[in-house]
Amino acid sequence: MQGTVDGFSYGVVTPLVAFLMACLGGALGLRCTTRSLLVTHSWRPAWLALGSAAIGSGIWTMHFVAMMGFTIKQTPIHYDKPITYASLGLAIVMVGVGIFIVGYRGATGTALFTGGTITGLGVASMHYLGMAGMHFDGRLSYNTLTVAASVVIAVVAATAALWAAGRVRGFLWSVGASMVMGLAVSGMHYTGMAALDVHLHLHGTSGSATGGSPATVLAPMLIGPLAFLLLAGVVVMFDPLMVMGKPTRRDVEDKPGVPATAVASHQHHHPPLHSGRRPVRDPRHHGSRTPQNR
Structure with missing residues (x-):
């Protein structure tokens, strides 16, 4: 027997809130990943781990907020808690693998493709x-074809995010x-x-669902x-460098892989201070005149 499903039993409320949850997790995760690229190696794993957990929690929350609006009219729905929480752990771990690859190898070339693929597969999984x-x-x-399309969307979205x-x-x-x-994750x-597609058993079905709502x-x-x-939002808000998006001089100089031109450019805007003495000029280069033969 074919089941009658309704994915929007609360109207636009659940899709809108789900979208906002995905945006919140993505914003926090992206800011943490950006911050990790501007600090020394000792702090980088902490920022990347926080970003991974934020994105994983955001997409998991988005999924289950959207599922609140999903109902099957002929039967109640229940959720297995171990499997549900396992999906949260899977999302955080696989997103983390992709973020750590980009965090240490850079958001270009093979590293970006590998990290985006793993992260996207984590979202779909x-x-x-x-x-x-x-x-x-x-x-x-x-x-099968629609599932494949959803996986492609997840991989493209994850690659673009990284x-x-x-x-x-x-x-x-x-x-x-x-x-x-x-928008892409939603x-x-x-x-x-x-x-x-929902296929119901012929026995035990009735015209109305009983039990707790999703x-x-x-x-x-x-x-x-x-x-x-x-909590992650509080951490982001109280890190002024993350909010402003501006690295410190120490961050720029200590960041591995930063080209010398970037450091030189940073030093050009922040020249070293001297002790206040005026530089001694060589008179040979400042208009000194040699006696002329008369």
């Missing part, structure tokens, strides 16, 4: 593992990049949902990731 944790009186099936993390400077540019990332989610089941699971995103 989180989505479909989270769907596997959904239990009801029936089974799910997927259209490129932005390595290239984009300034708060407003990062906000714009995070909005593009949020698009991946709803493309994956469009590939879904919102009631999922709301307690979202508390932890939301609290983490709030």
